[in-house]
Amino acid sequence: MNAAVPAINRMFRLQWEEAQDAWVLLYPEGMVQLNASAAEILTRVDGKKTITEIQTELLTKYPEAEGLEQDVNDFFVHAQTLNWIRYV
Amino acid sequence: MFETAKRRQPLWLLAELTYKCPLQCPYCSNPLDFAAAGQELTTEQWIDVFRQARKMGAAQLGFSGGEPLVRQDLEILIAEARRLGYYTNLITSGIGLNAQRIAHFHDAGLDHIQVSFQASDEEVNQMLSGSAKAFAQKLKMAREVKAQGYPMVLNFVTHRHNIDQIDRIIELCVELEADYVELATCQYYGWAFENREALLPTRAQLERAERITNEYRERLAAQGHPIKLIFVTPDYYEERPKKCMNGWGELFLTVTPDGTALPCHSARMLPLTFPNVKDHSLSHIWNDSEGFNYFRGKGWMKEPCRSCDEQDDDLGGCRCQAYMLTGDMHNADPVCSKSEHHSLILEARLAAEADVSATAMTFRNERNSRVFLKG
Ligand code: SF4
Ligand code: SF4
Numbered sequence: 326m327n328a329a330v331p332a333i334n335r336m337f338r339l340q341w342e343e344a345q346d347a348w349v350l351l352y353p354e355g356m357v358q359l360n361a362s363a364a365e366i367l368t369r370v371d372g373k374k375t376i377t378e379i380q381t382e383l384l385t386k387y388p389e390a391e392g393l394e395q396d397v398n399d400f401f402v403h404a405q406t407l408n409w410i411r412y413v
Numbered sequence: 414m415f416e417t418a419k420r421r422q423p424l425w426l427l428a429e430l431t432y433k434c435p436l437q438c439p440y441c442s443n444p445l446d447f448a449a450a451g452q453e454l455t456t457e458q459w460i461d462v463f464r465q466a467r468k469m470g471a472a473q474l475g476f477s478g479g480e481p482l483v484r485q486d487l488e489i490l491i492a493e494a495r496r497l498g499y500y501t502n503l504i505t506s507g508i509g510l511n512a513q514r515i516a517h518f519h520d521a522g523l524d525h526i527q528v529s530f531q532a533s534d535e536e537v538n539q540m541l542s543g544s545a546k547a548f549a550q551k552l553k554m555a556r557e558v559k560a561q562g563y564p565m566v567l568n569f570v571t572h573r574h575n576i577d578q579i580d581r582i583i584e585l586c587v588e589l590e591a592d593y594v595e596l597a598t599c600q601y602y603g604w605a606f607e608n609r610e611a612l613l614p615t616r617a618q619l620e621r622a623e624r625i626t627n628e629y630r631e632r633l634a635a636q637g638h639p640i641k642l643i644f645v646t647p648d649y650y651e652e653r654p655k656k657c658m659n660g661w662g663e664l665f666l667t668v669t670p671d672g673t674a675l676p677c678h679s680a681r682m683l684p685l686t687f688p689n690v691k692d693h694s695l696s697h698i699w700n701d702s703e704g705f706n707y708f709r710g711k712g713w714m715k716e717p718c719r720s721c722d723e724q725d726d727d728l729g730g731c732r733c734q735a736y737m738l739t740g741d742m743h744n745a746d747p748v749c750s751k752s753e754h755h756s757l758i759l760e761a762r763l764a765a766e767a768d769v770s771a772t773a774m775t776f777r778n779e780r781n782s783r784v785f786l787k788g
Binding site: 338340354355356 | 422424425468469470472473475498500502524525527562564566592593639
Protein backbone atom coordinates (compact mmCIF):
# COMPACT_ATOMS: atom_id res chain seq x y z
CA MET A 326 0.00 0.00 0.00
CA ASN A 327 1.21 3.45 -0.82
CA ALA A 328 -1.03 6.07 0.75
CA ALA A 329 1.02 9.04 -0.42
CA VAL A 330 -1.00 11.59 -2.41
CA PRO A 331 0.94 13.23 -5.22
CA ALA A 332 0.08 16.58 -6.77
CA ILE A 333 1.64 18.38 -9.71
CA ASN A 334 3.89 21.22 -8.59
CA ARG A 335 2.65 24.73 -9.14
CA MET A 336 5.49 25.45 -11.49
CA PHE A 337 4.26 22.87 -14.00
CA ARG A 338 1.18 22.64 -16.09
CA LEU A 339 0.04 19.39 -17.66
CA GLN A 340 -1.62 19.92 -20.98
CA TRP A 341 -2.67 18.02 -24.09
CA GLU A 342 -0.97 19.48 -27.14
CA GLU A 343 -2.87 18.78 -30.32
CA ALA A 344 0.00 19.90 -32.54
CA GLN A 345 2.39 17.42 -30.89
CA ASP A 346 -0.19 14.71 -30.45
CA ALA A 347 1.07 14.32 -26.90
CA TRP A 348 0.71 15.37 -23.28
CA VAL A 349 3.31 17.89 -22.22
CA LEU A 350 4.46 19.45 -18.99
CA LEU A 351 4.93 23.16 -19.39
CA TYR A 352 7.13 25.15 -17.04
CA PRO A 353 8.91 28.53 -17.14
CA GLU A 354 10.30 28.84 -20.65
CA GLY A 355 10.35 25.11 -21.21
CA MET A 356 8.38 22.01 -22.02
CA VAL A 357 8.73 18.26 -21.71
CA GLN A 358 6.84 15.96 -24.02
CA LEU A 359 5.60 12.98 -22.05
CA ASN A 360 5.67 9.44 -23.36
CA ALA A 361 2.45 7.45 -23.25
CA SER A 362 3.05 5.74 -19.90
CA ALA A 363 4.21 8.90 -18.13
CA ALA A 364 1.09 10.60 -19.43
CA GLU A 365 -1.16 7.74 -18.23
CA ILE A 366 0.21 8.21 -14.75
CA LEU A 367 0.47 11.98 -14.56
CA THR A 368 -3.01 12.62 -15.92
CA ARG A 369 -4.29 10.71 -12.87
CA VAL A 370 -2.39 12.88 -10.42
CA ASP A 371 -4.90 15.31 -8.95
CA GLY A 372 -3.82 15.96 -5.39
CA LYS A 373 -6.55 13.61 -4.13
CA LYS A 374 -5.81 10.07 -5.28
CA THR A 375 -3.20 8.00 -3.48
CA ILE A 376 -0.48 6.23 -5.42
CA THR A 377 -2.20 2.93 -4.69
CA GLU A 378 -5.44 4.23 -6.13
CA ILE A 379 -3.62 5.34 -9.25
CA GLN A 380 -2.01 1.90 -9.54
CA THR A 381 -5.40 0.21 -9.16
CA GLU A 382 -6.89 2.37 -11.92
CA LEU A 383 -4.02 1.54 -14.23
CA LEU A 384 -4.22 -2.17 -13.42
CA THR A 385 -7.90 -2.14 -14.29
CA LYS A 386 -7.16 -0.44 -17.58
CA TYR A 387 -4.08 -2.54 -18.40
CA PRO A 388 -4.63 -5.91 -16.69
CA GLU A 389 -1.94 -7.55 -18.84
CA ALA A 390 0.84 -5.10 -18.00
CA GLU A 391 3.65 -6.75 -16.08
CA GLY A 392 5.48 -4.98 -13.28
CA LEU A 393 3.12 -2.06 -13.52
CA GLU A 394 3.10 -1.27 -9.83
CA GLN A 395 6.86 -1.10 -9.70
CA ASP A 396 6.93 1.09 -12.82
CA VAL A 397 4.52 3.51 -11.20
CA ASN A 398 6.58 3.65 -8.03
CA ASP A 399 9.75 4.27 -10.03
CA PHE A 400 8.02 6.97 -12.01
CA PHE A 401 7.03 8.86 -8.89
CA VAL A 402 10.54 8.68 -7.47
CA HIS A 403 11.86 10.09 -10.73
CA ALA A 404 9.11 12.72 -10.99
CA GLN A 405 9.93 13.96 -7.53
CA THR A 406 13.62 14.36 -8.28
CA LEU A 407 12.59 16.40 -11.32
CA ASN A 408 10.38 18.48 -9.04
CA TRP A 409 7.31 17.68 -11.16
CA ILE A 410 5.32 16.54 -8.18
CA ARG A 411 5.04 17.08 -4.46
CA TYR A 412 3.08 15.17 -1.85
CA VAL A 413 0.07 16.74 -0.21
CA MET B 414 15.07 23.47 -22.56
CA PHE B 415 12.83 21.67 -25.02
CA GLU B 416 12.98 17.92 -25.01
CA THR B 417 11.78 15.84 -27.92
CA ALA B 418 10.48 18.20 -30.54
CA LYS B 419 9.95 16.07 -33.60
CA ARG B 420 8.41 18.30 -36.20
CA ARG B 421 9.51 21.75 -37.21
CA GLN B 422 7.07 23.89 -35.27
CA PRO B 423 7.39 27.33 -33.74
CA LEU B 424 7.02 25.99 -30.21
CA TRP B 425 8.36 29.14 -28.62
CA LEU B 426 6.87 32.49 -29.52
CA LEU B 427 8.64 35.56 -28.26
CA ALA B 428 6.49 38.67 -28.42
CA GLU B 429 8.64 41.76 -28.22
CA LEU B 430 5.83 44.10 -27.39
CA THR B 431 7.76 47.35 -27.42
CA TYR B 432 11.29 48.69 -27.64
CA LYS B 433 10.50 51.32 -25.04
CA CYS B 434 12.30 50.78 -21.79
CA PRO B 435 13.00 52.99 -18.78
CA LEU B 436 16.45 51.42 -18.33
CA GLN B 437 19.50 51.80 -20.54
CA CYS B 438 21.56 48.63 -20.19
CA PRO B 439 24.78 48.74 -22.16
CA TYR B 440 24.38 45.06 -23.17
CA CYS B 441 20.82 45.35 -24.41
CA SER B 442 20.10 42.92 -27.25
CA ASN B 443 17.68 45.26 -28.97
CA PRO B 444 18.76 46.45 -32.38
CA LEU B 445 21.06 49.44 -32.45
CA ASP B 446 18.67 51.40 -34.59
CA PHE B 447 15.62 50.83 -32.38
CA ALA B 448 14.67 54.48 -32.58
CA ALA B 449 13.87 53.91 -36.24
CA ALA B 450 11.46 51.01 -35.61
CA GLY B 451 8.02 51.48 -37.06
CA GLN B 452 4.60 51.55 -35.47
CA GLU B 453 3.90 49.04 -32.72
CA LEU B 454 1.35 46.30 -33.41
CA THR B 455 -2.09 46.94 -31.97
CA THR B 456 -3.77 44.74 -29.36
CA GLU B 457 -5.84 43.02 -32.06
CA GLN B 458 -2.82 42.40 -34.24
CA TRP B 459 -0.96 40.77 -31.38
CA ILE B 460 -3.90 38.58 -30.48
CA ASP B 461 -4.15 37.47 -34.09
CA VAL B 462 -0.45 36.54 -34.04
CA PHE B 463 -0.98 34.52 -30.84
CA ARG B 464 -3.92 32.70 -32.37
CA GLN B 465 -2.05 31.80 -35.53
CA ALA B 466 1.08 30.66 -33.72
CA ARG B 467 -0.93 28.56 -31.29
CA LYS B 468 -2.56 26.75 -34.19
CA MET B 469 0.90 26.00 -35.54
CA GLY B 470 1.89 24.42 -32.24
CA ALA B 471 3.37 27.25 -30.17
CA ALA B 472 3.01 26.42 -26.48
CA GLN B 473 5.32 28.90 -24.81
CA LEU B 474 4.74 32.60 -25.11
CA GLY B 475 7.21 35.13 -23.78
CA PHE B 476 6.25 38.75 -23.33
CA SER B 477 9.36 40.83 -23.58
CA GLY B 478 10.64 44.09 -24.97
CA GLY B 479 12.07 46.63 -24.25
CA GLU B 480 10.02 46.64 -21.12
CA PRO B 481 6.69 44.90 -21.80
CA LEU B 482 5.10 46.63 -18.80
CA VAL B 483 5.11 49.81 -20.85
CA ARG B 484 2.24 48.32 -22.89
CA GLN B 485 -1.01 49.32 -21.26
CA ASP B 486 -2.82 46.37 -22.87
CA LEU B 487 -0.48 43.77 -21.35
CA GLU B 488 -3.19 42.35 -19.12
CA ILE B 489 -5.52 41.83 -22.08
CA LEU B 490 -2.75 40.14 -24.04
CA ILE B 491 -1.94 37.82 -21.13
CA ALA B 492 -5.57 36.86 -20.66
CA GLU B 493 -6.03 36.08 -24.33
CA ALA B 494 -2.78 34.11 -24.53
CA ARG B 495 -3.71 32.04 -21.50
CA ARG B 496 -7.17 31.38 -22.90
CA LEU B 497 -5.53 30.06 -26.06
CA GLY B 498 -3.58 27.57 -23.94
CA TYR B 499 -0.13 29.14 -23.85
CA TYR B 500 2.22 28.90 -20.93
CA THR B 501 2.70 32.61 -20.44
CA ASN B 502 6.01 34.14 -19.38
CA LEU B 503 6.56 37.77 -18.51
CA ILE B 504 10.16 38.85 -18.94
CA THR B 505 10.62 42.13 -17.14
CA SER B 506 13.09 44.41 -15.45
CA GLY B 507 10.49 44.91 -12.71
CA ILE B 508 10.40 48.64 -13.37
CA GLY B 509 6.78 49.67 -13.74
CA LEU B 510 5.52 46.72 -11.72
CA ASN B 511 3.53 46.97 -8.50
CA ALA B 512 1.64 44.56 -6.25
CA GLN B 513 -1.67 45.41 -7.83
CA ARG B 514 -0.46 44.81 -11.36
CA ILE B 515 1.09 41.50 -10.32
CA ALA B 516 -2.29 40.50 -8.89
CA HIS B 517 -4.13 41.54 -12.05
CA PHE B 518 -1.73 39.55 -14.20
CA HIS B 519 -2.34 36.59 -11.92
CA ASP B 520 -6.09 36.89 -12.45
CA ALA B 521 -5.49 37.15 -16.18
CA GLY B 522 -3.69 33.79 -15.99
CA LEU B 523 -0.01 34.71 -16.16
CA ASP B 524 2.03 31.58 -15.42
CA HIS B 525 5.48 32.90 -14.63
CA ILE B 526 7.50 36.05 -14.14
CA GLN B 527 11.17 36.44 -14.89
CA VAL B 528 12.91 39.40 -13.32
CA SER B 529 16.20 40.46 -14.84
CA PHE B 530 18.98 41.87 -12.71
CA GLN B 531 22.20 43.49 -13.69
CA ALA B 532 24.13 42.89 -10.47
CA SER B 533 23.67 42.04 -6.82
CA ASP B 534 25.36 45.24 -5.89
CA GLU B 535 23.35 48.40 -5.88
CA GLU B 536 26.21 50.55 -7.07
CA VAL B 537 27.19 48.41 -10.02
CA ASN B 538 23.55 48.01 -10.79
CA GLN B 539 22.95 51.71 -10.86
CA MET B 540 25.96 52.28 -12.97
CA LEU B 541 24.79 49.69 -15.46
CA SER B 542 21.14 50.50 -15.60
CA GLY B 543 21.47 54.25 -15.47
CA SER B 544 18.78 54.41 -12.80
CA ALA B 545 19.10 55.04 -9.08
CA LYS B 546 16.01 53.40 -7.61
CA ALA B 547 15.98 50.44 -9.96
CA PHE B 548 17.63 47.95 -7.67
CA ALA B 549 15.41 48.48 -4.64
CA GLN B 550 12.36 48.28 -6.88
CA LYS B 551 13.50 45.00 -8.41
CA LEU B 552 14.06 43.41 -5.01
CA LYS B 553 10.67 44.52 -3.83
CA MET B 554 8.99 43.17 -6.95
CA ALA B 555 10.83 39.84 -6.78
CA ARG B 556 9.52 39.40 -3.22
CA GLU B 557 6.02 40.34 -4.33
CA VAL B 558 6.11 37.87 -7.24
CA LYS B 559 6.87 35.03 -4.83
CA ALA B 560 4.41 36.28 -2.22
CA GLN B 561 1.68 35.98 -4.84
CA GLY B 562 2.62 32.39 -5.57
CA TYR B 563 4.21 32.65 -8.99
CA PRO B 564 7.11 30.51 -10.10
CA MET B 565 10.01 32.91 -10.48
CA VAL B 566 13.08 32.91 -12.64
CA LEU B 567 15.77 35.41 -11.80
CA ASN B 568 18.07 36.30 -14.61
CA PHE B 569 21.42 37.85 -13.82
CA VAL B 570 23.39 39.08 -16.75
CA THR B 571 27.01 38.69 -15.75
CA HIS B 572 30.03 40.45 -17.12
CA ARG B 573 33.41 41.57 -15.89
CA HIS B 574 31.95 44.17 -13.53
CA ASN B 575 29.72 41.84 -11.54
CA ILE B 576 30.90 38.29 -12.13
CA ASP B 577 33.24 38.42 -9.14
CA GLN B 578 30.18 38.89 -6.93
CA ILE B 579 28.63 35.63 -8.07
CA ASP B 580 28.45 34.30 -4.49
CA ARG B 581 26.42 37.32 -3.43
CA ILE B 582 24.23 37.01 -6.48
CA ILE B 583 23.46 33.37 -5.68
CA GLU B 584 22.78 34.13 -2.03
CA LEU B 585 20.42 36.89 -3.01
CA CYS B 586 18.55 34.51 -5.32
CA VAL B 587 18.22 31.92 -2.57
CA GLU B 588 16.94 34.55 -0.19
CA LEU B 589 14.41 35.72 -2.78
CA GLU B 590 13.23 32.08 -3.20
CA ALA B 591 13.83 31.95 -6.92
CA ASP B 592 12.88 28.67 -8.58
CA TYR B 593 15.39 29.01 -11.38
CA VAL B 594 18.39 31.27 -11.61
CA GLU B 595 20.01 32.00 -14.92
CA LEU B 596 23.54 33.25 -14.57
CA ALA B 597 24.16 34.17 -18.14
CA THR B 598 27.18 36.00 -19.36
CA CYS B 599 25.97 38.48 -21.88
CA GLN B 600 26.09 37.52 -25.51
CA TYR B 601 27.92 40.01 -27.63
CA TYR B 602 25.22 41.04 -30.05
CA GLY B 603 23.53 44.37 -30.44
CA TRP B 604 24.55 46.82 -27.76
CA ALA B 605 26.81 44.37 -26.00
CA PHE B 606 28.99 44.09 -29.09
CA GLU B 607 29.58 47.82 -29.05
CA ASN B 608 30.59 47.46 -25.41
CA ARG B 609 32.40 44.16 -25.65
CA GLU B 610 35.72 45.47 -24.42
CA ALA B 611 34.18 46.78 -21.26
CA LEU B 612 32.08 43.65 -20.60
CA LEU B 613 33.98 40.47 -21.44
CA PRO B 614 35.28 38.82 -18.27
CA THR B 615 38.71 37.25 -18.13
CA ARG B 616 39.09 33.50 -18.22
CA ALA B 617 40.18 33.50 -14.58
CA GLN B 618 37.06 35.44 -13.58
CA LEU B 619 34.91 33.01 -15.48
CA GLU B 620 36.50 29.87 -14.06
CA ARG B 621 36.20 31.18 -10.56
CA ALA B 622 32.54 32.04 -11.06
CA GLU B 623 31.77 28.62 -12.49
CA ARG B 624 33.56 26.87 -9.63
CA ILE B 625 31.67 28.88 -7.02
CA THR B 626 28.37 28.18 -8.78
CA ASN B 627 29.12 24.45 -8.75
CA GLU B 628 29.94 24.59 -5.06
CA TYR B 629 26.64 26.29 -4.30
CA ARG B 630 24.79 23.85 -6.51
CA GLU B 631 26.15 20.89 -4.55
CA ARG B 632 25.58 22.49 -1.19
CA LEU B 633 22.02 23.53 -1.98
CA ALA B 634 21.18 20.13 -3.47
CA ALA B 635 22.54 18.44 -0.34
CA GLN B 636 20.15 20.59 1.71
CA GLY B 637 17.30 19.42 -0.52
CA HIS B 638 16.88 22.94 -1.84
CA PRO B 639 14.75 22.96 -5.03
CA ILE B 640 16.47 26.00 -6.59
CA LYS B 641 18.10 25.39 -9.98
CA LEU B 642 21.22 27.32 -10.92
CA ILE B 643 21.91 27.58 -14.62
CA PHE B 644 25.34 28.88 -15.54
CA VAL B 645 25.87 29.88 -19.15
CA THR B 646 29.47 30.36 -20.28
CA PRO B 647 30.12 32.97 -22.93
CA ASP B 648 30.95 31.31 -26.22
CA TYR B 649 34.02 33.54 -26.49
CA TYR B 650 35.71 31.02 -24.20
CA GLU B 651 34.65 27.95 -26.13
CA GLU B 652 36.34 26.22 -29.05
CA ARG B 653 33.04 25.22 -30.66
CA PRO B 654 30.11 27.54 -31.24
CA LYS B 655 26.60 27.22 -29.91
CA LYS B 656 23.91 25.85 -32.16
CA CYS B 657 21.95 28.82 -33.46
CA MET B 658 18.62 28.86 -31.61
CA ASN B 659 18.55 25.06 -31.68
CA GLY B 660 18.49 25.33 -35.45
CA TRP B 661 17.44 28.31 -37.50
CA GLY B 662 13.68 28.33 -37.91
CA GLU B 663 13.27 25.07 -36.00
CA LEU B 664 11.66 26.11 -32.70
CA PHE B 665 11.80 29.83 -32.13
CA LEU B 666 9.76 32.60 -33.57
CA THR B 667 10.23 36.20 -32.52
CA VAL B 668 7.86 38.96 -33.46
CA THR B 669 9.26 42.46 -33.00
CA PRO B 670 7.22 45.50 -31.91
CA ASP B 671 6.47 46.54 -35.48
CA GLY B 672 5.48 43.02 -36.56
CA THR B 673 8.68 41.83 -38.21
CA ALA B 674 9.02 38.06 -37.73
CA LEU B 675 12.50 36.69 -36.97
CA PRO B 676 13.99 33.25 -36.28
CA CYS B 677 15.86 34.87 -33.36
CA HIS B 678 15.67 38.30 -31.80
CA SER B 679 19.10 39.23 -33.19
CA ALA B 680 18.58 38.11 -36.75
CA ARG B 681 17.34 41.46 -37.97
CA MET B 682 20.97 42.61 -38.23
CA LEU B 683 21.56 40.18 -41.10
CA PRO B 684 21.33 41.28 -44.73
CA LEU B 685 18.16 39.24 -45.28
CA THR B 686 14.57 40.26 -45.77
CA PHE B 687 12.30 39.28 -42.93
CA PRO B 688 8.55 39.21 -43.37
CA ASN B 689 6.03 41.19 -41.37
CA VAL B 690 2.92 39.76 -39.74
CA LYS B 691 0.98 42.71 -41.10
CA ASP B 692 1.62 41.48 -44.64
CA HIS B 693 1.68 37.70 -44.38
CA SER B 694 0.12 34.84 -42.46
CA LEU B 695 2.38 33.21 -39.87
CA SER B 696 2.23 29.93 -41.70
CA HIS B 697 3.53 31.57 -44.85
CA ILE B 698 6.21 33.31 -42.80
CA TRP B 699 7.31 30.15 -41.05
CA ASN B 700 7.11 27.75 -43.98
CA ASP B 701 7.69 29.75 -47.12
CA SER B 702 9.49 33.03 -46.47
CA GLU B 703 13.06 33.54 -47.61
CA GLY B 704 14.12 34.84 -44.21
CA PHE B 705 13.06 31.67 -42.38
CA ASN B 706 14.29 29.24 -45.03
CA TYR B 707 17.63 30.81 -45.70
CA PHE B 708 19.68 29.06 -43.01
CA ARG B 709 17.57 25.96 -42.61
CA GLY B 710 19.43 22.76 -43.30
CA LYS B 711 23.08 22.81 -44.34
CA GLY B 712 23.04 23.74 -48.01
CA TRP B 713 24.16 27.30 -47.30
CA MET B 714 27.41 26.28 -45.60
CA LYS B 715 30.87 27.25 -46.78
CA GLU B 716 34.15 25.64 -45.80
CA PRO B 717 35.21 24.61 -43.19
CA CYS B 718 31.61 23.83 -42.13
CA ARG B 719 30.56 22.29 -45.44
CA SER B 720 32.84 19.28 -45.06
CA CYS B 721 32.99 19.25 -41.26
CA ASP B 722 32.00 16.07 -39.40
CA GLU B 723 30.60 18.11 -36.51
CA GLN B 724 28.03 19.91 -38.66
CA ASP B 725 25.05 18.46 -36.87
CA ASP B 726 26.34 19.43 -33.44
CA ASP B 727 26.36 23.19 -33.98
CA LEU B 728 25.15 23.83 -37.55
CA GLY B 729 28.07 26.20 -38.00
CA GLY B 730 27.13 28.28 -34.98
CA CYS B 731 25.62 31.70 -34.76
CA ARG B 732 24.95 33.43 -38.09
CA CYS B 733 24.85 36.86 -36.51
CA GLN B 734 28.20 36.38 -34.85
CA ALA B 735 29.68 35.19 -38.14
CA TYR B 736 28.28 38.24 -39.86
CA MET B 737 29.33 40.72 -37.20
CA LEU B 738 32.88 39.45 -36.92
CA THR B 739 33.70 38.30 -40.45
CA GLY B 740 31.37 40.36 -42.61
CA ASP B 741 29.96 37.21 -44.27
CA MET B 742 26.99 35.52 -42.64
CA HIS B 743 27.77 32.21 -44.42
CA ASN B 744 31.10 31.79 -42.66
CA ALA B 745 31.72 29.53 -39.70
CA ASP B 746 31.07 31.22 -36.39
CA PRO B 747 34.57 32.46 -35.47
CA VAL B 748 34.16 30.94 -32.01
CA CYS B 749 35.01 27.67 -33.77
CA SER B 750 38.72 26.92 -33.64
CA LYS B 751 38.47 25.58 -37.21
CA SER B 752 37.43 29.01 -38.46
CA GLU B 753 40.09 31.07 -40.21
CA HIS B 754 38.74 34.03 -38.24
CA HIS B 755 39.13 32.39 -34.85
CA SER B 756 42.01 34.77 -34.09
CA LEU B 757 39.39 37.51 -33.62
CA ILE B 758 38.05 35.63 -30.63
CA LEU B 759 41.54 34.97 -29.29
CA GLU B 760 42.30 38.69 -29.57
CA ALA B 761 39.15 39.56 -27.65
CA ARG B 762 40.17 37.13 -24.90
CA LEU B 763 43.59 38.75 -24.76
CA ALA B 764 42.09 42.21 -24.65
CA ALA B 765 39.97 41.10 -21.70
CA GLU B 766 43.19 40.50 -19.78
CA ALA B 767 44.15 44.13 -20.20
CA ASP B 768 42.79 46.72 -17.83
CA VAL B 769 39.68 48.16 -19.42
CA SER B 770 38.26 49.92 -16.42
CA ALA B 771 38.77 53.14 -18.31
CA THR B 772 36.95 51.99 -21.46
CA ALA B 773 33.86 54.10 -21.82
CA MET B 774 30.58 52.29 -22.26
CA THR B 775 27.86 53.30 -24.66
CA PHE B 776 24.53 53.44 -22.91
CA ARG B 777 21.42 52.46 -24.74
CA ASN B 778 19.18 55.45 -25.11
CA GLU B 779 17.49 57.19 -27.94
CA ARG B 780 20.24 59.67 -28.47
CA ASN B 781 22.88 57.00 -28.87
CA SER B 782 20.56 55.01 -31.06
CA ARG B 783 20.30 57.92 -33.46
CA VAL B 784 24.07 58.13 -33.60
CA PHE B 785 24.15 54.53 -34.80
CA LEU B 786 21.52 55.29 -37.37
CA LYS B 787 23.65 57.88 -39.01
CA GLY B 788 26.86 55.88 -38.80
S1 SF4 C 1 33.72 24.03 -38.77
FE1 SF4 C 1 31.64 24.73 -38.76
S2 SF4 C 1 30.40 22.91 -38.52
FE2 SF4 C 1 32.49 22.37 -37.97
S3 SF4 C 1 32.58 22.60 -35.77
FE3 SF4 C 1 33.26 24.52 -36.67
S4 SF4 C 1 31.44 25.78 -36.82
FE4 SF4 C 1 30.77 23.69 -36.47
S1 SF4 D 1 22.71 33.44 -35.58
FE1 SF4 D 1 21.04 32.54 -34.77
S2 SF4 D 1 21.39 32.36 -32.59
FE2 SF4 D 1 22.86 33.72 -33.36
S3 SF4 D 1 21.95 35.65 -32.89
FE3 SF4 D 1 21.51 35.16 -35.02
S4 SF4 D 1 19.68 34.12 -35.16
FE4 SF4 D 1 20.30 34.22 -32.99
